Amino acid sequence: MATLSSTHCRLHLTCSFSSSSSSSFLQRVTFSSNRFLHTNLSLKSLHQIPQQHASSYFKLQTIITLSAAAATVAPVESDNDNKGLEEKLSSVTSLKESLGEFGFEKDENESIVSVTVVGASGDLAKKKIFPALFALYYEGCLPKNFTIYGYARSKMTDADLRNMVSKTLTCRIDKRENCNEKMDEFLKRCFYHSGQYDSQENFAALDKKLKEHEGGRISNRLYYLSIPPNIFIDAVKCASLSASSANGWTRVIVEKPFGRDSESSAALTKSLKQYLTEDQIFRIDHYLGKELVENLSVLRFSNLIFEPLWTRQYIRNVQLIFSEDFGTEGRGGYFDHYGIIRDIMQNHLLQILALFAMETPVSLDAEDIRNEKVKVLRSMRPIRLEDVVIGQYKSHTRGGVTYPAYTDDKTVPNDSLTPTFAAAALFIDNARWDGVPFLMKAGKALHNKGAEIRVQFRHVPGNLYNRNIGTDLDRATNELVIRVQPDEAIYLKINNKVPGLGMRLDRSKLNLHYAARYSTEIPDAYERLLLDAIEGERRLFIRSDELDAAWSLFTPVLKELEEKRIIPEYYPYGSRGPVGAHYLAARYNVRWGDLGVDIDQ
Numbered sequence: 001m002a003t004l005s006s007t008h009c010r011l012h013l014t015c016s017f018s019s020s021s022s023s024s025f026l027q028r029v030t031f032s033s034n035r036f037l038h039t040n041l042s043l044k045s046l047h048q049i050p051q052q053h054a055s056s057y058f059k060l061q062t063i064i065t066l067s068a069a070a071a072t073v074a075p076v077e078s079d080n081d082n083k084g085l086e087e088k089l090s091s092v093t094s095l096k097e098s099l100g101e102f103g104f105e106k107d108e109n110e111s112i113v114s115v116t117v118v119g120a121s122g123d124l125a126k127k128k129i130f131p132a133l134f135a136l137y138y139e140g141c142l143p144k145n146f147t148i149y150g151y152a153r154s155k156m157t158d159a160d161l162r163n164m165v166s167k168t169l170t171c172r173i174d175k176r177e178n179c180n181e182k183m184d185e186f187l188k189r190c191f192y193h194s195g196q197y198d199s200q201e202n203f204a205a206l207d208k209k210l211k212e213h214e215g216g217r218i219s220n221r222l223y224y225l226s227i228p229p230n231i232f233i234d235a236v237k238c239a240s241l242s243a244s245s246a247n248g249w250t251r252v253i254v255e256k257p258f259g260r261d262s263e264s265s266a267a268l269t270k271s272l273k274q275y276l277t278e279d280q281i282f283r284i285d286h287y288l289g290k291e292l293v294e295n296l297s298v299l300r301f302s303n304l305i306f307e308p309l310w311t312r313q314y315i316r317n318v319q320l321i322f323s324e325d326f327g328t329e330g331r332g333g334y335f336d337h338y339g340i341i342r343d344i345m346q347n348h349l350l351q352i353l354a355l356f357a358m359e360t361p362v363s364l365d366a367e368d369i370r371n372e373k374v375k376v377l378r379s380m381r382p383i384r385l386e387d388v389v390i391g392q393y394k395s396h397t398r399g400g401v402t403y404p405a406y407t408d409d410k411t412v413p414n415d416s417l418t419p420t421f422a423a424a425a426l427f428i429d430n431a432r433w434d435g436v437p438f439l440m441k442a443g444k445a446l447h448n449k450g451a452e453i454r455v456q457f458r459h460v461p462g463n464l465y466n467r468n469i470g471t472d473l474d475r476a477t478n479e480l481v482i483r484v485q486p487d488e489a490i491y492l493k494i495n496n497k498v499p500g501l502g503m504r505l506d507r508s509k510l511n512l513h514y515a516a517r518y519s520t521e522i523p524d525a526y527e528r529l530l531l532d533a534i535e536g537e538r539r540l541f542i543r544s545d546e547l548d549a550a551w552s553l554f555t556p557v558l559k560e561l562e563e564k565r566i567i568p569e570y571y572p573y574g575s576r577g578p579v580g581a582h583y584l585a586a587r588y589n590v591r592w593g594d595l596g597v598d599i600d601q
């Protein structure tokens, strides 16, 4: 038995080989990474892997490389085994040849990945995309051959772009070894091309430059649309018609908003599909790239103690909470057209809800997971207007500082009714979740910044310790908190005996505090998602039917709010938001978990 293992960035792969001639060459390939948790592939089944399973060329290539190496080093124990070795080598050869069937290249040196950031002069590109690409480069996660292009209308030279990007690379790893050296290497791979978003000619000029870098190798091209939504289609059309890869893949990351209701979203999808196939479209929801959101399924499906409790029998309510302690500063123009329900709830919080509530997927494959999420979304009860509370922040003076009202933003109309806060009660009408309120709350200009999932469990029936707990049984229910950000943590509130001779109970936490438990830094969501897009992994991107289901849920209530011109409840900048959110929760016998005094220990 020979065992080999290898690491390629996030991939950990072990091949186990049998030296017995009677068994097939590749007894087992144990393929483990943070997404392929455990997959056994036989040599035969390897030929049958659908392309979406073998989600990146790197993974297959690693198998091939290791297979070849293992065949060479496999211990030869008898004459029979010599014959076995010949078979092994011929299998490896045919395996290598079969790469073509998967559409993957044979050698990393023969291909190159170009990432073009469309809208490179903008806020998101500077704040998130370039730093994420650098972090991936620093960690050795980008392919050996890669080029990064910035594309926008602004007139800039390569040097200007590098200068602009270098200012943003004060990223999480800037204090680490060789950071400056790595930054210089990275910046040398960054280039700029100025052009209009609706000019095929300008994109053709980009194509020419990309080809020069590609130098005849297999070209794989990723476009990141970091531009306002009204120009998505122009840019996709031009990139697709004038600057697609001729011999490799072309993928496009599309930023939200994906429309503002069912109709506009369907129209956007239809237009995108004039130029791209669904497989080429990577609709990003960066919350899916956050570490603790990614961990949700692991927590649930790999711990026996959670999954049996994940049902209406034990869970009283689930809360999905997002808050920011700043307003729409600088983004009022965009925000006023969308509002907090479209900005946060319809996408980020709903995606978390779907992941939280889905049934066990058949596998960790992207399609299996997305199938389960769609089922949840399609089982949701239409949202009633009376189950929604909206608010808008008003000016507030504290400690001598005056904080602006939402409508003080010059790009926002004075009479805007756009909600900057919303709370809603949602229900999933299926066997698992029947009657369990899923409460969402999202707001800007609140007293703190954070995102968390709170799971409140039912009371202990016939609790022996009721007398010790007192009258407020709600305070004694268990609560599981998944703090997505900041200061990532997962903790479970339990009742515990205070040490001593008496019988006094208190509430304590079983606390998995990431900063204390793990020394590794948590990667930014954009790093994970960019890497996934490069590797062709679609699990964390939104499929078009998911998007349709999400809009079907929210569009009617959004329309009703707008048609009836519902006045938002005004709340002071920096406060805890409108009191209406408490009444909404109380209607379902729920108390927002983030408002109580949390336990420190």
Ligand SMILES: NC(=O)C1=CN([C@@H]2O[C@H](COP(=O)(O)OP(=O)(O)OC[C@H]3O[C@@H](n4cnc5c(N)ncnc54)[C@H](OP(=O)(O)O)[C@@H]3O)[C@@H](O)[C@H]2O)C=CC1
Binding pocket: 119, 120, 121, 122, 123, 124, 125, 152, 153, 154, 197, 225, 226, 227, 228, 229, 231, 255, 256, 257, 334
């Ligand atoms: N910023 C953020 O935090 C987030 C942004 N997003 C989404 O990402 C995308 C990009 O966001 P962001 O970087 O903030 O956007 P910007 O407003 O900064 O726009 C990006 C670039 O697009 C070009 N541009 C801007 N307005 C127009 C216009 N009307 N017509 C043509 N070109 C224009 C500009 O480049 P030039 O003039 O050089 O061509 C600008 O630098 C948007 O879809 C946004 O909704 C999503 C989540 C968070």
Ligand SMILES: O=C1O[C@H](COP(=O)(O)O)[C@@H](O)[C@H](O)[C@H]1O
Binding pocket: 286, 324, 343
């Ligand atoms: O998509 C968006 O997300 C940000 C919040 O993202 P986070 O990762 O910083 O929590 C929000 O500010 C913005 O309005 C919204 O468009």
